[in-house]
Amino acid sequence: MKSINQTLPESALFATTFIKAWTLQVKRINELLERIDDNDLLKEIAPGRNSGVYLLGHLTAINDAMLPLLGFGKKRYPELESFFISTPDKSGFSYPSVEELKEYWNDVNEKLNQHFSQLPVEEWLTKHEAVSAEDFAKEPHRNKLNVLISRTTHLSYHLGQLILLGGKD
Amino acid sequence: MKSINQTLPESALFATTFIKAWTLQVKRINELLERIDDNDLLKEIAPGRNSGVYLLGHLTAINDAMLPLLGFGKKRYPELESFFISTPDKSGFSYPSVEELKEYWNDVNEKLNQHFSQLPVEEWLTKHEAVSAEDFAKEPHRNKLNVLISRTTHLSYHLGQLILLGGKD
Numbered sequence: 001m002k003s004i005n006q007t008l009p010e011s012a013l014f015a016t017t018f019i020k021a022w023t024l025q026v027k028r029i030n031e032l033l034e035r036i037d038d039n040d041l042l043k044e045i046a047p048g049r050n051s052g053v054y055l056l057g058h059l060t061a062i063n064d065a066m067l068p069l070l071g072f073g074k075k076r077y078p079e080l081e082s083f084f085i086s087t088p089d090k091s092g093f094s095y096p097s098v099e100e101l102k103e104y105w106n107d108v109n110e111k112l113n114q115h116f117s118q119l120p121v122e123e124w125l126t127k128h129e130a131v132s133a134e135d136f137a138k139e140p141h142r143n144k145l146n147v148l149i150s151r152t153t154h155l156s157y158h159l160g161q162l163i164l165l166g167g168k169d
Numbered sequence: 170m171k172s173i174n175q176t177l178p179e180s181a182l183f184a185t186t187f188i189k190a191w192t193l194q195v196k197r198i199n200e201l202l203e204r205i206d207d208n209d210l211l212k213e214i215a216p217g218r219n220s221g222v223y224l225l226g227h228l229t230a231i232n233d234a235m236l237p238l239l240g241f242g243k244k245r246y247p248e249l250e251s252f253f254i255s256t257p258d259k260s261g262f263s264y265p266s267v268e269e270l271k272e273y274w275n276d277v278n279e280k281l282n283q284h285f286s287q288l289p290v291e292e293w294l295t296k297h298e299a300v301s302a303e304d305f306a307k308e309p310h311r312n313k314l315n316v317l318i319s320r321t322t323h324l325s326y327h328l329g330q331l332i333l334l335g336g337k338d
Contacts, residue, residue, distance in 0.1 A: 013294050014183040017310050021318040046215035046333050125182050141186050149190040149318075156322035160329035164215050 015121045022116070022148060025155035026109050029059070029162065033105075036166035038098040045161045050089045052165045053098055055158050057084035060105045063112060066151055069129050070144050072115040077104050116148075124148070184290045191285070191317060194324035195278050198228070198331065202274075205335035207267040214330045219258045221334045222267055224327050226253035229274045232281060235320055238297050239313050241284040246273050285317075293317070 033041075033056075041052035050058075061080035067073050075081075083093050096104070124145040127136040136142055202210075202225075210221035219227075230249035236242050244250075252262050265273070293314040296305040305311055 010291065010294060011179055011183070013309055013312070014180065014314065017312065017314050018187070018318060020310055021315070021322065024319075025322060049333060122179065125179060140182055141189055143182070143186065145183065145186050146190070149187060149321075150193075152318075153190065153194060153322055153325035156325040157329035160326035161333070164218060164330070 011121045015124055018145065018148060018152070019116050022152045022155075023113070025152055025159060029155060029159050032159065032162055032166070033102060040165045041098050043165055045164045050161070052162055053095055053101065054084065054089035055162055056098070056101050056105060057095060059155060059158055060101060060108055061085050062151065062154060064104075064108045066112060066147060067108075067115075069147055070115065071129055072112070076108060076111065080104070119144075180290045184293055187314065187317060187321070188285050191321045191324075192282070194321055194328060198324060198328050201328065201331055201335070202271060209334045210267050212334055214333045219330070221331060222264055222270065223253065223258035224331055225267070225270050225274060226264060228324060228327055229270060229277055230254050231320065231323060233273075233277045235281060235316060236277075236284075238299055238316055239284065240298055241281070245277055245280065249273070288313075 036052075041056060044051050045055070057080055060077065061084040064075045064077050064080060065085075067075055083091075083095060087093070095101070125140070125143045127133065127142060128144050128147045131139070131142040205221075210225060213220050214224070226249055229246065230253040233244045233246050233249060234254075236244055252260075252264060256262070264270070294309070294312045296302065296311060297313050297316045300308070300311040
């Protein structure tokens, strides 16, 4: 029997490696969400800073926006943008409940995972939807992979903040 | 003239994309370090949490450890491990000054960048130094690329915390 190393072409191994990196960040956030109370999410991560619920909404909205950006379809929760992307926390909106936001968060990530696992490897290097064909010819790194990597570091950035609500580090 | 898309093989484009992701995180941390005072780094990111100077030392020590892990050579500042990896903040050590730590931080990153830019693309998929050849045959994602991606998210995680010392978000 061949080892995976021999059967997987090089590009597929690239793809596996960075999809795993994404999955790991989502998993760490999920573990944190299971560990802390919903009430902890209503607190600020540090005095005068974003609340946990804002960050959960923000991460959900940004991940949701990956669906159209990667050509996977429409946003599932377009209403989140005005609450959690266009405006800062404490802008006077009534946010969805933590329970609802968690449901959206899981739904969006499940949808993304389905698309990630089905995307042919070479497609990761094709342009994302926010760059023109002309610009892409000059800047080929503005590809779908780049979106995935930048959204992976985005998850990690805010995980580093959410952890302050109830975790070590 | 051919576009970069045609002249760069697919794997090289993968490599360019994730090295850029690394470089971006280092750049963002450097921008933050330029924006805030050295004295701000002595503060805690949130009440009772890690100080900025500990996080700067921690990031430097973890990046330094990438040199041997990726087969690039020895650590340049092995003494940092006991201060900033093996023990938590406020363990009673006298830390190097912020000025010294910034010097180490820049030096380590410069060294890494030199190696990254010279590493042949296919090498990114070879095993890192902390996995045996036997295990690697079964788990080919435990490669150098995986180290780079996980350290990129590590930078981002702590940048999300350092920003609390003096930045928006």
